[in-house]
Amino acid sequence: MQKALPLQLHPNKELAAKLHKEDPKNFTDANHKPEIAVALSKFEAFCGWKPSEEIESTFELDALKRYLPKEYQGKFNNEIVKSVTGNILKDSDASIKEVQKALLDLPKSKFGKQTYIQELLPRLQSQYGDEDPGNLVALYAYKFSSPDLLLTHP
Numbered sequence: 812m813q814k815a816l817p818l819q820l821h822p823n824k825e826l827a828a829k830l831h832k833e834d835p836k837n838f839t840d841a842n843h844k845p846e847i848a849v850a851l852s853k854f855e856a857f858c859g860w861k862p863s864e865e866i867e868s869t870f871e872l873d874a875l876k877r878y879l880p881k882e883y884q885g886k887f888n889n890e891i892v893k894s895v896t897g898n899i900l901k902d903s904d905a906s907i908k909e910v911q912k913a914l915l916d917l918p919k920s921k922f923g924k925q926t927y928i929q930e931l932l933p934r935l936q937s938q939y940g941d942e943d944p945g946n947l948v949a950l951y952a953y954k955f956s957s958p959d960l961l962l963t964h965p
Contacts, residue, residue, distance in 0.1 A: 907942050
């Protein structure tokens with residue numbers, strides 16, 4: 812397949828049951844969605860989050876700072892990642908487009924260890940456009956890349 816799958820977030824079984832009980836209209840299934848992928852050729856997959864320190868350095872880029880929550884005190888943790896992700900996913904198409912353009916306009920020297928962003932972002936844009944918030948979320952997701960790696964997500 813030459814096209815990336817869209818951003819998918821799946822709760823574990825306990826959370827799926829809780830969300831379904833609280834809001835069955837929006838969470839229609841009380842079950843979790845375990846997945847497995849077997850690579851038959853070279854592939855890339857984004858699964859879970861990078862270590863907090865790596866995510867934190869990504870959000871030192873001026874274009875991404877707007878997504879930091881007000882309570883951010885200079886240290887990333889699970890709640891900050893959750894908040895940042897929510898802020899990105901709720902942002903307007905115009906703002907998402909503006910942020911992606913700002914990232915691509917930066918000189919490579921501004922990215923530190925995150926230079927992959929200028930190569931990854933255009934590839935995602937070519938598939939999903941420059942207004943897709945999932946493009947920004949992928950920038951701090953953990954990436955697997957291998958022709959023969961078996962991935963499981965319990």
